């Protein structure tokens with residue numbers, strides 16, 4: 001594979017009444033499978049296969065307490081706010097348990113959408129609301145008809161996925177374990193005119209064959225989920241991995257994970273720590289973690305499904321972000337108090353908790369740890385390109401050198417990774433097909449380092465078309481070491 005362009009192309013083959021030739025992108029390979037169908041309904045075997053492909057990679061989120069109107073508006077605002085749709089493009093829907101569909105309206109400014117703008121389409125086709133439903137309503141209805149396991153749909157035209165769509169290339173999610181697990185199967189639906197029944201049939205057919213994310217030729221993407229949060233997170237993850245792939249393609253050959261490394265290892269269930277009233281220091285640290293996690297999300301250093309922050313609480317305990325909870329909505333009480341083997345009752349720490357515990361145990365000077373996959377730094381993790389910090393003084397002083405480790409599982413190979421990091425000498429590690437590991441003396445120190453890492457990676461990628469890097473000379477690096485105490 002030479003770059004993103006060489007990612008495998010997905011095609012949906014024609015179907016016959018009783019036999020569907022299924023060509024989907026699964027576990028990084030194009031899978032051809034003849035599936036028996038009955039009268040357009042999915043065969044139970046295919047339904048089972050779809051469930052099998054969705055293991056407990058997205059543990060049940062807290063059920064939304066928002067009314068569908070409010071949930072649609074909040075999600076659309078978030079998509080618009082983070083530039084994943086234009087004012088006129090994109091639509092979202094939620095299937096109500098009674099069979100009715102809540103959907104965003106046609107021709108209403110996405111930046112100013114209000115709950116009263118949402119259209120409610122009854123199962124018998126009656127529309128309630130002051131606007132017409134999205135012109136893409138036919139494909140939403142058809143997808144729900146063909147995939148009863150889906151409860152929400154996100155459709156938009158985000159930049160990186162559109163780039164793949166206009167080249168008809170599939171974004172290869174095998175480059176990151178988590179993205180691969182979250183996004184599920186990605187496949188293409190053939191082009192048809194927007195709003196047409198034919199487009200509806202093409203998309204629904206691709207979903208019916210087991211896809212979770214459907215790329216539309218020369219158009220955009222449609223993503224299904226168990227609920228709107230699930231669909232949004234899958235959408236955001238796929239767009240983010242697509243952005244990362246585009247950046248990585250400028251650096252060299254993209255290296256996907258081998259099939260045996262694409263299995264997500266989950267840590268053993270932690271024991272329960274006895275309840276303890278939080279000290280003021282603990283309260284302060286919880287608030288700090290939330291503030292920086294939120295800021296990291298807003299700065300696109302994290303997305304809703306990936307990345308973890310922790311801070312040392314005392315000799316044996318630390319506070320860490322929870323597993324698979326929306327990073328933007330993290331609150332102090334949602335942060336998890338943990339040790340190497342146990343955590344607060346009723347909570348689940350990030351799957352990196354074992355790695356963080358190992359680092360705190362080995363390195364008493366480390367006060368905070370971040371695992372993250374920001375797009376530019378991650379692009380270096382997907383290729384053999386070296387992330388040089390000999391660019392500007394800030395990069396060298398804050399990051400020192402940034403070595404890259406071969407891929408290592410943050411759960412199973414925690415001790416090995418913990419042995420490589422060092423606050424004084426190697427405070428940032430890149431791990432192939434995993435992301436960045438950053439340590440700091442406190443949360444601000446680690447966050448600053450993560451920001452400088454991503455800014456450095458971005459500058460290196462931006463400089464590519466301009467000419468070869470002119471690194472700072474060794475004498476300048478010596479001087480920085482002397483003046484700023486770089487080890």
Ligand SMILES: [Zn+2]
Pocket residue numbers: 089090155156157194219220
């Ligand atoms: Zn569209």
